[in-house]
Amino acid sequence: MSKKEIISTDKAPAAIGPYSQAVKVGDTVYLSGQIPLAPDTMEMVAGGIGEQATQVFNNLSAVAAAAGGSLDDAVKVNISLTDLGDFNAVNEVMKTFLKEPYPARACVQVAALPRGAMVEIEVILSL
Template structure:
């Protein structure tokens, strides 16, 4: 693929495995799942699901900007939670980061996430 670009920014955590922060092909950007790691220090955000979700969405936002867009270019968001009781709190945080109309979204409960965090969020952007 000659039009494939790897997106990388110091404004988001480095990959903790064999993957890129995002891949852009044409006007579509696939952003890897983001957990509440602080860029630079790679430390986990301490606090409740609200603090964790805010950091995960900040990380997504930094990658979207590095790709030439913003979270408002998102067409699909996938959220993984270790406890669906956090659903309402995550909805409130998401509304802070997106303008209406909101992107399509899935939210599922999972048994566990990397580094024992409570949330992971990924996105697909159409630029």
């Protein structure tokens, strides 16, 4: 049985609930969902979906680095949007952080996200 290792970094927002930024088990790292909070202020970034998605991917990149990897190690991405009309805009941002071959992905519309965020993204890495 593998032991789990808790991953934490101050380069990404602190958890706003009872969860860890990421958990590593063996060579797999489960990154918790990130919303567009600036790590230094814990405030939502200003702007629209492009700015919010960029902050989310920056946060995920920081957690991935703290786990000893990068978003290049992503095997699964789950995206939650409050407006599925933002699908293409998030795709454009995602392509600046991830390269082909892209990981598996799901994208769903949800009624609401914490702190009024427009997007939340979680990632699974294989190191």
